[in-house]
Amino acid sequence: MWKRDKKPVVGVFGFSGCAGDQLAILHMEDSTIDFFTSADIKFFHMAQSHQEVPKVDIALVEGSINTERQLKELKEIREMADVVVALGTCACYGGIQYLGEDVKTFKERMKYVYGESGEVPEFLDLVGKPRPAQPISEYIDVDIMIPGCPISAENFVPIYTKLISGLLPQKYPMPVCVECKYEGNDCFLLHGKYCLGPVTSAGCNAICPSMDISCVGCFGTYEGANYPSMINKLKEIGLTEEEAIRKLKLFGGNKIEQALKGD
Amino acid sequence: MKTYKMVKSAFPDFIELIKTKGKLFGPVKQKSKYSFEEISDVKDLDFDYQRTVLGVKKFLTPPKYKTLTFNKEGTKDIIDEPETNIVIGVHPCDIHAVKILDRLFLGNIKDPYYASRRENLTIIGHSCLPDDKCLCQSTGTDMVEDGFDLFLTELDDYYLVWVGSDKGLALTIAASDLLSEDISDETIREYVRWQQKRSSMFKTVMPSFKYMADIITLNYDSEIWEQFGEKCLSCGTCSLVCPTCNCFNVDDKILMNAEEGFRERMLDSCTLPYYSMVAGDHDFRPDRTTRLKLYYTHKLKEYIGRWGQPGCVGCGRCVTYCPVDINVLTVSEALFGEVCETKEVCE
Numbered sequence: 001m002w003k004r005d006k007k008p009v010v011g012v013f014g015f016s017g018c019a020g021d022q023l024a025i026l027h028m029e030d031s032t033i034d035f036f037t038s039a040d041i042k043f044f045h046m047a048q049s050h051q052e053v054p055k056v057d058i059a060l061v062e063g064s065i066n067t068e069r070q071l072k073e074l075k076e077i078r079e080m081a082d083v084v085v086a087l088g089t090c091a092c093y094g095g096i097q098y099l100g101e102d103v104k105t106f107k108e109r110m111k112y113v114y115g116e117s118g119e120v121p122e123f124l125d126l127v128g129k130p131r132p133a134q135p136i137s138e139y140i141d142v143d144i145m146i147p148g149c150p151i152s153a154e155n156f157v158p159i160y161t162k163l164i165s166g167l168l169p170q171k172y173p174m175p176v177c178v179e180c181k182y183e184g185n186d187c188f189l190l191h192g193k194y195c196l197g198p199v200t201s202a203g204c205n206a207i208c209p210s211m212d213i214s215c216v217g218c219f220g221t222y223e224g225a226n227y228p229s230m231i232n233k234l235k236e237i238g239l240t241e242e243e244a245i246r247k248l249k250l251f252g253g254n255k256i257e258q259a260l261k262g263d
Numbered sequence: 264m265k266t267y268k269m270v271k272s273a274f275p276d277f278i279e280l281i282k283t284k285g286k287l288f289g290p291v292k293q294k295s296k297y298s299f300e301e302i303s304d305v306k307d308l309d310f311d312y313q314r315t316v317l318g319v320k321k322f323l324t325p326p327k328y329k330t331l332t333f334n335k336e337g338t339k340d341i342i343d344e345p346e347t348n349i350v351i352g353v354h355p356c357d358i359h360a361v362k363i364l365d366r367l368f369l370g371n372i373k374d375p376y377y378a379s380r381r382e383n384l385t386i387i388g389h390s391c392l393p394d395d396k397c398l399c400q401s402t403g404t405d406m407v408e409d410g411f412d413l414f415l416t417e418l419d420d421y422y423l424v425w426v427g428s429d430k431g432l433a434l435t436i437a438a439s440d441l442l443s444e445d446i447s448d449e450t451i452r453e454y455v456r457w458q459q460k461r462s463s464m465f466k467t468v469m470p471s472f473k474y475m476a477d478i479i480t481l482n483y484d485s486e487i488w489e490q491f492g493e494k495c496l497s498c499g500t501c502s503l504v505c506p507t508c509n510c511f512n513v514d515d516k517i518l519m520n521a522e523e524g525f526r527e528r529m530l531d532s533c534t535l536p537y538y539s540m541v542a543g544d545h546d547f548r549p550d551r552t553t554r555l556k557l558y559y560t561h562k563l564k565e566y567i568g569r570w571g572q573p574g575c576v577g578c579g580r581c582v583t584y585c586p587v588d589i590n591v592l593t594v595s596e597a598l599f600g601e602v603c604e605t606k607e608v609c610e
Contacts, residue, residue, distance in 0.1 A: 028519065031518070031519035031520075034518070034519035034520040034521075035519055037520070038519060038520050038521040038522075039521075157516075157517075157518070157519050158514070158516040158517065160519075161516075161517035161518065161519060161521050161524070162517060164521055165517055165521055167517075170514050171537070172512065172514075172535075172537055173535070173536055173537065174499065174532075174535050175496075175497070175498050175499065177496075177498035177499055177500050177503075178498070178499045178503060178530075178532065178535070181316070181317070181326070181499070181500055181503035181504060182326035182327060182503070182529075182530065183326075184296075184298050184315075184316045184317045184321065185296075185316065186294070186295045186296040186316060186584075187500065187584055187586055189586040190583075190584070190586060191295060197498070198496040198497075198498040198586065199496075212294075223536055224497040224535060224536035224551075225496075225497070226494075226495065226496050226497060226551065228493075229493065229494050229495070229496055229587060230496060233496075233586055233587060
């Protein structure tokens with residue numbers, strides 16, 4: 001039987017994103033109280049007013065990095081944490097804000113949003129100078145990735161509780177299709193409808209296909225994904241190559257970018 | 264064992280009777296698919312089906328289940344499932360699949376989780392007519408002599424009720440008011456005519472299983488595997504829907520309070536990336552090609568070597584559900600194509 005000498009110190013940090021992953025932790029209902037008692041939560045902006053950050057054993061980091069200030073803070077987190085967990089699709093792969101990375105240059109995008117000068121207004125200076133959105137792994141070493149938009153408690157809890165118990169979580173990537181077949185669902189791709197299940201990381205219990213909605217890939221990329229074959233399949237059911245790639249990019253972030261370049 | 268006749272009008276009463284013996288499951292149409300679901304009304308049953316997405320393995324090795332719970336004091340096995348499940352409408356291929364699972368899980372080393380579920384499962388088979396994806400005639404699993412408790416053959420006005428076990432016999436005794444033993448010459452003629460009609464309906468014939476094991480050995484280094492590997496999505500669908508695939512993964516899950524948890528078994532697939540990874544991060548099958556080759560050599564060659572019969576029962580699920588058409592039919596056709604161009608050798 002395992003035992004713990006002391007409760008590990010945990011910090012929950014948020015960068016650019018909808019904060020849905022932090023909210024998902026608070027929304028675990030029966031388990032929420034246990035989250036605050038099973039570890040020593042020293043930093044959790046969304047849930048606590050009193051914040052201390054001397055050193056944490058485990059840092060749960062949500063969101064993508066979009067400003068210079070965030071980048072500096074992220075590096076500080078890496079310095080003070082033993083284990084860094086990327087929480088949610090934004091932190092893992094860049095999220096939706098990564099879209100457009102290859103469509104226009106960053107400068108063009110800034111001009112599109114903020115006018116000819118392409119500069120952010122002064123009052124926004126407090127968040128720091130903007131940068132193109134990137135997943136946290138672009139800048140620091142990430143120990144564990146828990147994707148999701150938002151993360152699901154069923155997927156998050158077993159990984160997190162192993163970490164706070166001093167155990168190594170099992171790394172076993174599988175696509176949404178596995179969970180979809182656990183539910184005994186039919187396959188959209190066989191009926192001429194698109195679905196990104198075969199290239200998307202599982203962890204959601206195939207909730208959308210089980211509700212008769214195609215998978216849009218919100219849990220990010222699946223490690224064993226076969227993109228050329230997937231694109232062919234999507235073309236076969238009537239999408240153009242451009243449409244297929246656009247669908248893959250929605251949540252695929254930097255991983256799709258690398259895969260399509262053949263990295 | 265004994266065979267009875269049951270007129271079709273007695274069927275609703277038969278179902279009502281069966282329902283008193285346990286929780287009844289049967290084929291139910293759900294939009295574009297069929298599934299074995301709990302039956303409350305006899306009208307929900309739809310025997311005019313080809314295949315469910317998941318076979319009877321969903322009752323015997325469910326996709327995900329807890330095998331034990333643990334806390335700081337110790338562990339507790341979760342084995343007993345005292346509830347009796349009855350599944351009606353099972354086709355011969357799926358009964359053969361259960362026989363294969365029985366051989367694996369109830370052999371020298373009995374799997375206690377499977378054993379308790381198997382013991383509490385009553386199987387009532389039902390005759391079927393094939394579609395173009397049914398390969399059971401080729402795999403020799405289109406007829407079934409055992410492995411069921413009762414088997415219903417649907418003829419024009421009545422069912423022939425075949426008894427396959429003591430459990431089934433007990434059911435027929437309970438249902439004796441609904442059954443007759445009046446098997447006449449005409450009954451036999453009708454049955455034979457039905458069998459002949461069914462046999463002639465098989466449209467898809469697989470290359471001969473007589474030399475399948477040899478053909479796979481000869482093709483071991485064939486480029487065919489690369490071609491399929493390039494196409495394969497590594498999605499695991501083929502093995503999850505296969506009624507004989509039974510590989511599972513085990514993980515211990517700790518609850519949020521970090522003081523208790525459970526051990527979970529979940530169906531796995533050899534087409535997934537880390538299936539063959541061992542300690543030290545050594546992976547014997549890092550690419551899709553070798554993983555697919557493992558799937559098919561195991562199913563179509565190793566099974567034959569070990570049990571004298573392939574691990575495929577010809578249910579046609581992989582033929583139906585693989586999104587990129589990699590299945591026992593396309594793979595075996597490609598393998599035979601490599602070594603023989605003439606049809607006579609293949610048939």
